[in-house]
Amino acid sequence: NAGVTQTPKFQVLKTGQSMTLQCAQDMNHEYMSWYRQDPGMGLRLIHYSVGAGITDQGEVPNGYNVSRSTTEDFPLRLLSAAPSQTSVYFCASSEGGSGNTIYFGEGSWLTVV
């Protein structure tokens, strides 16, 4: 089973460049989200979606865009990369509800120089 698939796994960007982190899940989950992980900060929510066509901001949304045109896909776009966006990014999916486990992708390591 593929689960949650993120690409690319590693990326180096120059300041000002744009890029898209791809995320796909094959579990028909309603709920998808993007987190960033920085040293000493845990995982912080960037954007999330509760279903196709519905997205909302998380804790740290500035500099990122998302869209949810299908249930399966939830891409994260960096509009104009900044060194402060150097981080590890995780995509996650689950059913809605407080009791449902959230499944994570393997992470994408992004460096902005």
Place this chain on the structure above:
Amino acid sequence: AQKITQTQPGMFVQEKEAVTLDCTYDTSDPSYGLFWYKQPSSGEMIFLIYQGSYDQQNATEGRYSLNFQKARKSANLVISASQLGDSAMYFCAMRERGSNYKLTFGKGTLLTVNP
């Protein structure tokens, strides 16, 4: 105020001993879920255990158990018979119905198991 507080940045335990990782949470939502995830050095997030706010009994999954004290708003993870492979970062997290089921994480505890 932080939603999830993990007060132990790092913990050490001897192999085969038990260890408790602390987690306190802050919510006024009556419906919430508490999760523990393990992140080894390879980076993936591994689900360990779940406790629902309405669950009457503490959750257990193999060597993992969750010491849930609702009145104190604590959800400590207990790992019994520690193994070298348990060395990793451990995160406590919470989903609340009132926040649209967003998952909020603590800052984590780095556990090192010594031989």
